[in-house]
Amino acid sequence: MKIDVLTLFPAMFAGPLDESIVKRARKAGLLDLQIHNLRDCAHDRHKTVDDRPFGGGPGMLLKPEPIFEAVEKLARDNTRVILLSPSGRPFNQAVARELAQVEHLLLVSGHYEGFDERVREQLADDELSIGDYVLTNGALPAMVIIDAVTRLLPGALGDDDSAREESFSPGMAGLEYPQYTRPAEFRGMKVPEVLQSGNHAEIARWRAEQARLRTKERRPDLL
Ligand code: 4FV
Numbered sequence: 713m714k715i716d717v718l719t720l721f722p723a724m725f726a727g728p729l730d731e732s733i734v735k736r737a738r739k740a741g742l743l744d745l746q747i748h749n750l751r752d753c754a755h756d757r758h759k760t761v762d763d764r765p766f767g768g769g770p771g772m773l774l775k776p777e778p779i780f781e782a783v784e785k786l787a788r789d790n791t792r793v794i795l796l797s798p799s800g801r802p803f804n805q806a807v808a809r810e811l812a813q814v815e816h817l818l819l820v821s822g823h824y825e826g827f828d829e830r831v832r833e834q835l836a837d838d839e840l841s842i843g844d845y846v847l848t849n850g851a852l853p854a855m856v857i858i859d860a861v862t863r864l865l866p867g868a869l870g871d872d873d874s875a876r877e878e879s880f881s882p883g884m885a886g887l888e889y890p891q892y893t894r895p896a897e898f899r900g901m902k903v904p905e906v907l908q909s910g911n912h913a914e915i916a917r918w919r920a921e922q923a924r925l926r927t928k929e930r931r932p933d934l935l
Contacts, residue, residue: 713812713865714744716786717854718779719821720761722747724851734859737868745858748786753778762824771825779827783818783835791816793837796850796857797826800839803857805880807840811857812864819857821850886927886934889919 717725725747729735737743751759754777762772783793792814801807811817820831832839842853863869879888892903906918927934 714816717819753781776828795836795839796853800841803840808860819854823849889922
């Protein structure tokens with residue numbers, strides 16, 4: 713998979729995507745990730761990328777010209793251009809699975825009060841929000857999406873199974889069941905007997921029931 717990111721804060725991407733599973737996926741050639749500074753597509757003396765909103769109002773907006781130039785330079789026929797903003801459709805595990813099938817993603821990170829509407833009308837194939845809150849810019853949303861999608865790439869996770877049986881995965885319509893590892897007793901707290909029984913049918917029943925209870929309790933909206 714190829715992912716290009718357009719941002720005003722390329723330095724924010726150093727770190728989170730250079731560790732663990734994403735780092736390994738990049739090294740293994742499963743992911744080709746390139747970060748591009750939007751300001752490189754502003755050619756006036758001050759490299760201007762923002763301006764005041766027509767009709768007045770607070771704050772500044774991202775100008776169309778630098779974004780059009782960058783997208784037209786980076787996008788191919790198989791590219792899905794995705795704007796990141798609070799007014800996008802909710803990003804979730806199902807969307808992550810969908811994006812993991814796409815050959816080339818071009819993520820356009822917002823800043824200031826957002827984008828000139830012509831960017832949305834003319835360039836965006838999709839618009840995603842990572843949650844109903846307002847961030848200082850779209851860099852973190854881009855990293856969240858890259859992380860969630862990369863771990864779904866075949867071969868990215870040590871054991872691909874772990875992506876199959878987890879919260880929000882197709883087989884599990886909700887939250888995950890409780891899990892335990894050694895020691896079997898810690899400060900008087902015992903691991904449920906059923907999990908040490910070796911009775912896999914019984915263990916599967918217990919886990920399904922626990923997942924249902926936890927989902928009903930915490931996220932009935934998922935049921
Ligand atoms: C956001 C979100 C988000 C809004 C103003 C950047 C900020 C600034 N992006 N999901 N929530 N973006 O808060 O994706 O433009």
